[in-house]
Amino acid sequence: MPPNVRRTTLADIAQRAGVSVATVSKVVNGRGDVAPQTRARVQELLHQHDYLAPVFRHTEALESPTIEVQFQGDLKSYVAKALEGIIDSAAEAGASVVISKASRAPHWARDLVSAGRRALIAVTSVYTAAHLKELARVGLPLVVLDPLHLPDSQVNSVGATNFSGGLAATRHLLSLGHRRVAYLGGPAMAVCNQARMHGYRAAMEAEGAPVPDAYIRPGEFTYETGLLGAAALLELEEPPTAIFTGNDEIALGVIETARARGLRVPEDLSVVGFDDTDLAQMASPPLTTVRQPLREMGGAALRTALRLANGDKVESHHIELATELVVRASTAPPGEEASARK
Known part of the structure; x- marks a missing residue:
């Protein structure tokens, strides 16, 4: 505010609203004993005159x-x-x-x-x-x-460190022997999702493992994305043997879709989440995930x-x-049936 401009006071607002200073003070402080019409008129004047309560006086x-x-x-x-x-x-x-x-x-x-x-x-x-x-x-x-x-x-x-988390999760699956690893993530333009996906890609490319376009699916950070995304991935001619997901909720949806199709986690499909929320420990089986602090x-x-x-x-x-990989029971080496499944 320029030095020569006088700050609007409660008295100024009260005069324009045709009410007492005490009534304006009640509105500013959120008191309930003011008529709705009076409150609306005072609030509009406060906004019009850019009134800021001196809340830091004490x-x-x-x-x-x-x-x-x-x-x-x-x-x-x-x-x-x-x-x-x-x-x-x-x-x-x-x-x-x-x-x-x-x-x-x-x-x-x-x-x-x-x-x-x-x-x-x-x-x-x-x-x-x-x-x-x-x-x-x-x-x-x-x-x-x-x-x-x-x-x-x-x-x-x-x-x-979302990139490092995605890198660690994918390296873990690759170290178990998986080569058909998919990424099922959140919104495509979300910064955290992009970093996790790029970490996944970096690990796959360093290992020389192929990344078909169909193996990367954006969505939302929801259980429903896990349900629908896993169904689409498992319908592929060459479905993944492991799925790294953008968060724990998506991972739980993947596990449920696998269960509904008669697939076992981790024997037939390994699943990794991200966040390490309470859901990860309550999952069946307990979820391998990237701990976000x-x-x-x-x-x-x-x-x-x-x-x-x-x-x-x-x-x-x-x-x-820093993120940290937490290994639990939802990941294992690919079984013979999983590797051969098409």
Whole structure:
């Protein structure tokens, strides 16, 4: 705001709305004892005049900052793991966390600031250039956790070594003797999916194992993708003896499709997942998967958000934590029937 421009006050809003300053204060602070029509009129005036509540006036607000955490879609095991890491780290830092679904309502970023949020962590949420501009306009720092799409170079983000994870998973299957290995992944343009797929390709090419076009199938990070994708792969003239999947949910769908077709995992078909959520251990058989350190990623995102909220600089705009292959019971050398199956 230019130095000679006077900031809009509660009294200004009250005068224009024809209500008391106390009523405007109740609207700003989310109190419920205001008539709906009056609340709507006051909120519209607050937005029109770019009013920002002075939420950082008190020492306790600085000592106990509140971070907004938004996610899209269903609260799946993957998201829950990341949220646990965020909440645990917030408790250690003496910060508060508010969890919500991603909103694109008018003035959504300004509403967050008015509600006292010091920073925003986005989990699997997509933010366009317009969203980033809105956040920059109100001065709200953003940290993207495991971005689906490549963020702006100036956007702070936390992810995992997806390429290395894809490489390790495929090398594991190749070391067992598999040569017909397929990749069944998530959205084709998702950054994490591309990295996992390229890791798969790199391992296959280094081994000299063929990668037919039909062996790479994009989809969504869902159980249904596993069901349908595995059915298509197993219908091929030369079906794979092993399938590396983009996440644990897809892997469970693959296992179910194999079971419905009378195939045994891992005797007839080896399956590898990605993430190492609780689903991996509960699967039957327990799932070999690439562990993505979701709790640790959540913690790193929270600590980065707090540093940005305090006006501190961060060493890197993007942090990557190491993945790790966890071998369980869903992978084995290809059996004679699997190798001969067409």
